[in-house]
Amino acid sequence: MKRLWILLPILLWGQEDFISHFEYGEMLYANPRGVSCAECHGTSGEGQIIVEYRDEKGKQVLKGSDIRQNTMSDMVRALNSxxxxxxxxxxxQEEIQAIYDYLQKKNKMNVAQNAKSDSLE
Ligand code: HEC
Structure with missing residues (x-):
């Protein structure tokens, strides 16, 4: 029993930074216990074409929406219905928050990167 108390801080410390909140969100976005969000909403939530087909009305395009501007409450509502x-x-709630935070941070990084490459041109 005494040994456990010595090990405890090591165990707690080891777990804390095992993966960052960002990586956790990234992982959940790609593998949310079901079909990956990225399959329909793209790698950064920008949305993408899921499938194109023809029916009696002509060419149809099924798209996953752009979810970069969606709020946390949109996210909760969309995922729970x-x-x-x-x-x-x-x-x-924590998992949804991690996905939300991931998309926010990822897109901030993308904006910063685009600004940088624009200034190089
Ligand atoms: C099979 C394709 C598909 C997958 C997988 C998918 N979505 Fe969606 N999602 C859609 C489509 C299409 C819409 C818009 C129309 C609707 O409500 O079905 C949507 C709507 C949303 C909205 C609401 C957008 C709005 O304008 O209100 C959010 C937020 C969202 N998805 C997030 C996610 C997240 C997060 C995941 C992963 C956990 C995910 N989606 C997985 C297809 C998908």
């Missing part, structure tokens, strides 16, 4: 295309997920 049923849709025609988007699957229903069973993520906790």
């Amino acid at each position: 049923y849709h025609q295309v988007m699957p229903r997920y069973y993520l906790t």
